Amino acid sequence: MRKLSAVYRKELEHYFQSISAYVMISLFLALAGYFFYSIFRYYNYLSFQAGREPSLADNLNLIEGVMRPLMSNVSVVLLFAIPMLTMRLLAEEKRQGTFELLLTYPISDFEAVMGKYLAALSVFAVMLGGTLMYPAMLAIFSDPETGPMVTSYIGLFLMGASFVAMGIFFSSITSSQIVAGAATFAVALFFLIIGWAAPFAGPTLSKVIAQFSILEHFDSFSKGIVNLPDVTYYVFITAFFIFMTLRSLESSHWRT
Amino acid sequence: MIRVENLTKYYGETVGVRDLNFQVETGEVLGFLGPNGAGKTTTMKMLTCYLPPSAGTAKVSGFDIIEQSMEVRKRIGYLPERNPLYTEMSVRAYLGFVARVKGIRPPAQRGQIDGVIERCGLETVHRRTIEKLSKGYQQRVGIAQAILGDPEILILDEPTLGLDPKQIIEIRQLIRNLGGEKTVVLSSHILPEVSQVCNRVIIINHGELIAVDTPDNLRSRLAKAAILRLAFRDEGDAAARASRILESIKGVLIVRQEPGGDNARIFTVECAPDRDIREEIARALVGERIPLLELYREELSLEDIFLQLVTEEVS
Ligand SMILES: Nc1ncnc2c1ncn2[C@@H]1O[C@H](COP(=O)(O)OP(=O)(O)O)[C@@H](O)[C@H]1O
Ligand SMILES: [Mg+2]
Numbered sequence: 001m002r003k004l005s006a007v008y009r010k011e012l013e014h015y016f017q018s019i020s021a022y023v024m025i026s027l028f029l030a031l032a033g034y035f036f037y038s039i040f041r042y043y044n045y046l047s048f049q050a051g052r053e054p055s056l057a058d059n060l061n062l063i064e065g066v067m068r069p070l071m072s073n074v075s076v077v078l079l080f081a082i083p084m085l086t087m088r089l090l091a092e093e094k095r096q097g098t099f100e101l102l103l104t105y106p107i108s109d110f111e112a113v114m115g116k117y118l119a120a121l122s123v124f125a126v127m128l129g130g131t132l133m134y135p136a137m138l139a140i141f142s143d144p145e146t147g148p149m150v151t152s153y154i155g156l157f158l159m160g161a162s163f164v165a166m167g168i169f170f171s172s173i174t175s176s177q178i179v180a181g182a183a184t185f186a187v188a189l190f191f192l193i194i195g196w197a198a199p200f201a202g203p204t205l206s207k208v209i210a211q212f213s214i215l216e217h218f219d220s221f222s223k224g225i226v227n228l229p230d231v232t233y234y235v236f237i238t239a240f241f242i243f244m245t246l247r248s249l250e251s252s253h254w255r256t
Numbered sequence: 257m258i259r260v261e262n263l264t265k266y267y268g269e270t271v272g273v274r275d276l277n278f279q280v281e282t283g284e285v286l287g288f289l290g291p292n293g294a295g296k297t298t299t300m301k302m303l304t305c306y307l308p309p310s311a312g313t314a315k316v317s318g319f320d321i322i323e324q325s326m327e328v329r330k331r332i333g334y335l336p337e338r339n340p341l342y343t344e345m346s347v348r349a350y351l352g353f354v355a356r357v358k359g360i361r362p363p364a365q366r367g368q369i370d371g372v373i374e375r376c377g378l379e380t381v382h383r384r385t386i387e388k389l390s391k392g393y394q395q396r397v398g399i400a401q402a403i404l405g406d407p408e409i410l411i412l413d414e415p416t417l418g419l420d421p422k423q424i425i426e427i428r429q430l431i432r433n434l435g436g437e438k439t440v441v442l443s444s445h446i447l448p449e450v451s452q453v454c455n456r457v458i459i460i461n462h463g464e465l466i467a468v469d470t471p472d473n474l475r476s477r478l479a480k481a482a483i484l485r486l487a488f489r490d491e492g493d494a495a496a497r498a499s500r501i502l503e504s505i506k507g508v509l510i511v512r513q514e515p516g517g518d519n520a521r522i523f524t525v526e527c528a529p530d531r532d533i534r535e536e537i538a539r540a541l542v543g544e545r546i547p548l549l550e551l552y553r554e555e556l557s558l559e560d561i562f563l564q565l566v567t568e569e570v571s
Contacts, residue, residue, distance in 0.1 A: 006353055007357065
């Protein structure tokens with residue numbers, strides 16, 4: 001555990017000693033802020049309309065009108081942000097040869113990988129935490145339900161955790177950061193949009209596809225419900241990619 | 257201390273090393289010598305548990321590199337070939353990280369880090385970022401991380417590669433100092449380095465072990481012919497007479513002559529290595545009143561031995 005935290009600490013220091021983490025967090029918050037602003041304006045516009053035409057007001061509340069669109073936009077921003085966060089993790093060490101040295105220290109592959117994974121996850125958590133200021137603003141001016149807000153954040157965190165796991169896996173199979181980042185983006189995108197294919201597939205296939213879709217599993221979180229199968233889905237994706245990362249490190253095939 | 261048994265590594269079809277067998281005794285400095293591509297790095301990567309052998313194994317302090325790699329890794333300090341470091345960190349922060357990963361207990365960390373900083377002569381630069389240091393200092397940082405945690409064995413892969421001559425001398429001195437207390441395996445493709453620093457040499461080429469011995473023994477064992485050089489004043493028929501006398505002495509194989517400076521004549525005499533005939537030659541020449549100026553035996557350098565070994569393998 002002490003060795004894991006040594007790796008964790010070193011990675012975290014690296015993120016926050018280079019300006020890249022600050023740039024990424026700021027960019028992420030700026031984008032999320034932009035989405036929040038435009039969604040909120042649109043919501044205001046709808047409210048204004050509803051003032052004249054009360055039938056429009058039926059479906060109008062802050063959760064449906066602001067938070068859910070915001071969450072799905074944030075998940076798209078994550079698609080870009082997380083590969084940037086994770087692509088360096090192992091690829092750069094492999095390119096520089098430092099990873100070889102790290103693996104000859106008395107540290108297990110698991111400790112080395114988890115130290116890195118948790119560091120990237122922490123930076124992601126800081127990013128996500130930053131976006132809390134938008135719902136906080138809503139709460140100042142209005143009175144949104146807190147339940148769906150909290151579960152949405154749990155869902156986004158779990159989604160991000162699985163993206164980070166994909167990211168560390170792709171960083172482990174190449175020594176090129178660009179390749180690692182691009183592959184993470186492509187696969188995360190695939191998981192995100194695969195649900196779009198569901199309506200066009202047959203009844204059985206569409207159920208299978210829906211099972212794989214990241215958005216499908218996010219849906220109930222944004223409605224304020226935490227379903228065990230949905231949590232299991234994200235945990236499974238995360239564990240699967242971390243396991244694959246360990247497998248891909250040459251050493252885990254043979255040494256004990 | 258290290259016992260290598262039939263160690264073999266294939267990279268697909270390519271041979272990395274084949275069927276290596278050797279031992280390293282406690283406290284010795286072993287030189288691992290061979291041209292580029294000989295398999296030095298491959299062997300070291302297996303000993304440090306980074307690469308799995310294709311066949312065979314090695315025992316380090318009695319622990320198997322495959323079955324008990326964690327125990328092996330606790331006992332080895334490793335300096336890889338290109339000295340990979342986290343160059344964005346400061347020397348001290350980097351060593352702090354290594355100390356934690358090596359599992360040094362927190363109360364002992366500070367003292368140990370100070371110790372290796374002093375040992376490796378890093379006192380003046382320990383707060384600087386590694387990438388800002390000269391290659392020589394970076395190499396010291398590489399050695400510092402290897403000796404941190406006081407491992408019994410050091411494995412240094414071409415520790416002087418890419419350094420300038422002054423830095424090379426300093427790094428060799430540092431390694432020699434470490435040699436007294438630790439078992440060191442050091443690879444090199446530079447012969448004088450190995451003969452200066454090591455007690456024993458292993459020569460490999462094309463992944464196969466060619467010879468194991470002390471630098472001195474290798475020199476005498478492999479001396480095919482001893483070479484003597486003579487010089488005398490070139491007056492009258494001295495050259496012709498000397499040539500006749502030399503050829504009549506038993507054990508002389510080939511005599512060559514060339515004019516030297518200062519009115520001297522130089523003879524190169526190859527003789528059989530089994531008997532020292534210097535005295536006999538001197539007595540015969542002086543007895544015949546040849547004006548002898550010099551007579552000495554040329555040492556066969558390891559460099560020559562190495563060339564012989566390698567060319568022999570190829571042909
Ligand atoms: N990762 C690798 N993949 C394929 N072949 C390799 C690899 N590493 C080394 N080799 C080959 O193995 C042989 C030994 O290489 P190496 O151990 O690096 O030699 P040395 O360190 O003595 O220069 C060479 O023929 C080299 O081309
Ligand atoms: Mg090498």
